Amino acid sequence: MIVEIALLCGLVLLSVAAVLFRDLLKAAICLAVASLLLGIIFFRMKAPYIGAFEISVVAGLITVLFITTIALTKTGGDVRESKAASWIFPLVFVVFLVLDFFVMRGLIGKIPSLEATPEHGTFGDVLWKLRTFDLVGQIGVIFAGVLAVLALFRKRDKDE
Amino acid sequence: MVFLFIALPLVVAGILPLVGKISKKVLPDLLTNSVFIILLALVFFEGRGLIGQDVAVQQLSWLGEPINIRLMLDGFSLFMLFAVSLVGFAISLFSIDYMDHYGSKANFYALFLVMLAGMNGLLLVTDLFQIYIFLEVAAVASYALVAFGLGQDELEASFKYLMLSAVASAFLLAGIVIIFGVTGGLDFETVSQGLRALDARYLVGLCAAFFILGFGLKAALVPFHAWLPDAHPSAPAPISAALSGLLIKVSGVYALTRVFLNVFGLTPALSTVLMYLGVISMVVAALLALGQTDIKRMLAYSSISQVGYIVLGIGLGTPLGILGGLFHLFNHALAKSLLFLNSGSLQMATGTRNLDEMGGLGKRMPVTAGTTLIGSLAIAGVPPLNGFWSKLIIIVALIQAKHWAFALIAVLASVLTLWYYLLIQRKAFFGKPNEKWSAVREAPFWMTVSTVLLALLCIATGIFFAGTINSWIRPAADALVKGVQTMLGSLGF
Numbered sequence: 001m002i003v004e005i006a007l008l009c010g011l012v013l014l015s016v017a018a019v020l021f022r023d024l025l026k027a028a029i030c031l032a033v034a035s036l037l038l039g040i041i042f043f044r045m046k047a048p049y050i051g052a053f054e055i056s057v058v059a060g061l062i063t064v065l066f067i068t069t070i071a072l073t074k075t076g077g078d079v080r081e082s083k084a085a086s087w088i089f090p091l092v093f094v095v096f097l098v099l100d101f102f103v104m105r106g107l108i109g110k111i112p113s114l115e116a117t118p119e120h121g122t123f124g125d126v127l128w129k130l131r132t133f134d135l136v137g138q139i140g141v142i143f144a145g146v147l148a149v150l151a152l153f154r155k156r157d158k159d160e
Numbered sequence: 161m162v163f164l165f166i167a168l169p170l171v172v173a174g175i176l177p178l179v180g181k182i183s184k185k186v187l188p189d190l191l192t193n194s195v196f197i198i199l200l201a202l203v204f205f206e207g208r209g210l211i212g213q214d215v216a217v218q219q220l221s222w223l224g225e226p227i228n229i230r231l232m233l234d235g236f237s238l239f240m241l242f243a244v245s246l247v248g249f250a251i252s253l254f255s256i257d258y259m260d261h262y263g264s265k266a267n268f269y270a271l272f273l274v275m276l277a278g279m280n281g282l283l284l285v286t287d288l289f290q291i292y293i294f295l296e297v298a299a300v301a302s303y304a305l306v307a308f309g310l311g312q313d314e315l316e317a318s319f320k321y322l323m324l325s326a327v328a329s330a331f332l333l334a335g336i337v338i339i340f341g342v343t344g345g346l347d348f349e350t351v352s353q354g355l356r357a358l359d360a361r362y363l364v365g366l367c368a369a370f371f372i373l374g375f376g377l378k379a380a381l382v383p384f385h386a387w388l389p390d391a392h393p394s395a396p397a398p399i400s401a402a403l404s405g406l407l408i409k410v411s412g413v414y415a416l417t418r419v420f421l422n423v424f425g426l427t428p429a430l431s432t433v434l435m436y437l438g439v440i441s442m443v444v445a446a447l448l449a450l451g452q453t454d455i456k457r458m459l460a461y462s463s464i465s466q467v468g469y470i471v472l473g474i475g476l477g478t479p480l481g482i483l484g485g486l487f488h489l490f491n492h493a494l495a496k497s498l499l500f501l502n503s504g505s506l507q508m509a510t511g512t513r514n515l516d517e518m519g520g521l522g523k524r525m526p527v528t529a530g531t532t533l534i535g536s537l538a539i540a541g542v543p544p545l546n547g548f549w550s551k552l553i554i555i556v557a558l559i560q561a562k563h564w565a566f567a568l569i570a571v572l573a574s575v576l577t578l579w580y581y582l583l584i585q586r587k588a589f590f591g592k593p594n595e596k597w598s599a600v601r602e603a604p605f606w607m608t609v610s611t612v613l614l615a616l617l618c619i620a621t622g623i624f625f626a627g628t629i630n631s632w633i634r635p636a637a638d639a640l641v642k643g644v645q646t647m648l649g650s651l652g653f
Binding site: 132152154 | 165166172173174227228229230260263264267268270274275277278280285287289290292296297300301303304307310338407560
């Protein structure tokens, strides 16, 4: 239980941070870690399919694309973080904790747990044995993303 | 062997950026065109034998161990693979000369091949989630291809396309999630069986609505068409041809048809919705096309209108209607790609897409004028060209099913089509030769070869329409007519 709560807190914390950071690189990394935590939560809640997709697509692929694009478009110079970040961040977090406490207090122990579905297995099982073909598609998406970045941020040849 | 349809374009796309460092033009041209020739040969010599009369399911193995990659090839997917490879080959021939002035040709080809891999993947999958993934592969590549020129218009159109396409993907994903929730599986057979056993009409109706929205946006049916008239004209001509000729058909019409006819099973309510969407698209887009002065925009509206015919035929659900819809899909792929490629030749020669500024170009560009005339008449449905036969079949099917009003509207929309295509002819090619265009010359060699090839195919398909129907279209229509029976028990899960 404590692990779940810690993971959920981390998820909220990092999601808020991703919104508040003005430096896109930091925001992208926060988002990646947040979705990694979400993936782990999915696994712990016995939903390995969605966990595998969350980690491979959102935490993996999208972050790669974000970081590549940011690296290619960065004009240089440090980004000044908003002053609001220093107080909104803790505030949102505290408000979340309070709301969460009141909501969960009435619910804990009362929600029947869902019956386990047949989709058991570890991350590796799901990704390599059950959804192998999706990997081919994901390679395609990664290719498309990388080639799109290469094509759209290309330097014009001298003879053009 | 079937896996090559996905693997070959992906592998070549992977090495193309590296090849581009060694040879900027010749090697990328050669590699890309070879891929299309190999795929065409595969369709002709392997595909037909592989499916025989039924569905072929291929299980891949790695070092002797079977792995969980199953590909399904039936008459419908083989027919679509044939159309994609054939039109794709003409487009890549055209790109040899046309894409020279854009630069970064290797990257362009790589993106084009990734889009091809996405489309081919979509045609071979056996699973709803895989439909979504390959849809995204093709879509991500196409966003970049629309913006390839890097101008303001291109980037804006690409962004609009990206946003609306994301909405479509979200609806599709939501539909897939609900289906997974209620049936406990994603592969076509499990879903199809699950839905049979399930008594949840409203939930299935909601999923169907999500799929219609998602695939409707991808196929650009009215009222989900807003992105297409911006995205298709902004792209480089070969990509406009690929988007209008192939992508909206594969990621819109094919996916819609496969899911509704083979997985859900076509119900009377669904059939009515599809037919109304088809008719509205047909008429509204034809009327909108009439008012355009930008040649590529006019062609883009025409695509929406013709997709309306295809959806009307398939939505009717009778064997003849499905046959006509699929035949029209093939004919439109040929003729619309030809017209978009020719609009590229015109734009390259004159520097404008505005029909009002053109005029008298027929004497300067006789081959382009001739092939445009053939393409226009084919789409408008003038005998003996291919479009005439497919429209005739659709209209006969409508009359047989006693949908008199729809049949009449289909005939009238065809007259509208002829009207705006004659406008293109009159404004661009006939009339007094404009002094401004005295230096204009015929399109370069490969561009001409490609458009002549497509024009000849339009004529040949029209004259030998019975042969085309028997060898390619009928097996495809049969797979659809069998409905959910195609999936049940044939996939071997």
